[in-house]
Amino acid sequence: LAKTTQPISMDSYEGQEVNITCSHNNIATNDYITWYQQFPSQGPRFIIQGYKTKVTNEVASLFIPADRKSSTLSLPRVSLSDTAVYYCLVGEPNTGGFKTIFGAGTRLFVKA
Amino acid sequence: EAGVVQSPRYKIIEKKQPVAFWCNPISGHNTLYWYLQNLGQGPELLIRYENEEAVDDSQLPKDRFSAERLKGVDSTLKIQPAELGDSAVYLCASSLPGGYNEQFFGPGTRLTVL
Numbered sequence: 001l002a003k004t005t006q007p008i009s010m011d012s013y014e015g016q017e018v019n020i021t022c023s024h025n026n027i028a029t030n031d032y033i034t035w036y037q038q039f040p041s042q043g044p045r046f047i048i049q050g051y052k053t054k055v056t057n058e059v060a061s062l063f064i065p066a067d068r069k070s071s072t073l074s075l076p077r078v079s080l081s082d083t084a085v086y087y088c089l090v091g092e093p094n095t096g097g098f099k100t101i102f103g104a105g106t107r108l109f110v111k112a
Numbered sequence: 113e114a115g116v117v118q119s120p121r122y123k124i125i126e127k128k129q130p131v132a133f134w135c136n137p138i139s140g141h142n143t144l145y146w147y148l149q150n151l152g153q154g155p156e157l158l159i160r161y162e163n164e165e166a167v168d169d170s171q172l173p174k175d176r177f178s179a180e181r182l183k184g185v186d187s188t189l190k191i192q193p194a195e196l197g198d199s200a201v202y203l204c205a206s207s208l209p210g211g212y213n214e215q216f217f218g219p220g221t222r223l224t225v226l
Contacts, residue, residue, distance in 0.1 A: 034214075043116075043217025044155065045201050087154055102154030 004088045009107040018075045020106050022088030025069045030092040031069045032066060038085045038105070047086075048073070075108075083110045114138070116218035118204050124224045125139055130192035133221045137185065137206030143217065146179060146189050147203040161187065162209060191223075199225045 003021040009023070012018045032051050036044040048055055049069070050062040061074040075082055085105040117136040125131050137144050142163050147155035158177065160168040163184040172179065176195070183186040191198055201222050205215040 041219070043205065043220055044215075045217065046214040049214070085154075102156070104152075105154050 004090055004101075004103050006086075006088050006103065006106045008104065009109065011109050011111065012078055013111050014079055014095045015047045015077050018078050018082070018110075020073045020075075020086055020088075020108070022073070023070045024088070027068050027090055028092065031068075032092070033062065033068075034089045034091070035060070035062065035073045036087045036089065036102070038087065044087060044102070048063055051102075078106060078110045080110050080112060082108065084108060116203075116204055116206055116216055117154070118218035118221055121219060122222050122224075124226065125194055127196055128193040130190065131194050131223060132191075133189045133202050133204075133223075135187045135189070135204030135218060137204070138216055140208070141206035141216070142184065142209040143213070144181060144187050145203075145205040145207075146187070147205065149201045149203055149220070151200075158189070162168045165213050185224055193203055194223075194225045197223050 003026060005058040010020060032049055034049040037047050038044040046061050047083045048057055048062045050064055052068060054063050063074060064071045073086060085107050087102045087105040089102060116138055119134050123131055143165050144161040146158040148158055149155045157167055157171055159172045161181045164181050177191055179187060179189045190203060201220040203217055203220045205217045207215045209214040
């Protein structure tokens with residue numbers, strides 16, 4: 001199982017771009033990278049998933065370098081409502097035996 | 113479309129008492145997960161079901177925890193007897209089958225053991 005390492009916390013201001021990097025040095029060939037967001041008193045919510053290069057959706061972008069040993073979640077122009085915990089997960093899809101390991105996540109605090 | 117439903121939202125019990133949590137997944141989601149989340153930490157997987165079969169229960173403390181999903185839809189997680197250290201949020205999630213698909217989480221049940 002690939003272990004992930006993220007910063008414990010980050011601060012930002014409204015309107016700024018926030019980049020959260022996740023290290024996963026032992027990522028396997030078939031592993032995908034997935035990010036979840038969690039607000040207080042709620043369950044985590046899927047943000048984005050990717051395998052290589054760049055993935056973009058209406059919420060965020062995910063940048064994955066060629067060696068795939070790290071990935072960066074990019075949140076454009078954050079607002080106060082983006083204050084949450086962000087989790088990076090690594091795992092292999094389409095197998096029956098995968099495990100979901102969230103880790104401690106990165107606490108993002110957006111200030112006015 | 114209704115999301116994952118969990119009940120109760122909050123539960124306070126005394127130690128050594130039994131407690132049960134209920135989860136109704138999103139319609140059509142054959143895969144169901146139970147997680148435990150301690151304060152300040154990420155969710156930890158307890159058990160994963162594919163339909164009514166528990167395909168991964170390696171992290172479930174089987175001496176006091178049990179789970180069932182009899183008809184492959186709703187699921188119940190039980191603790192008997194509860195200990196002080198079981199105080200946490202218990203999250204249920206569901207997903208489409210076939211692997212590492214997006215998981216949809218319920219709001220969780222916050223358990224306090226006194």
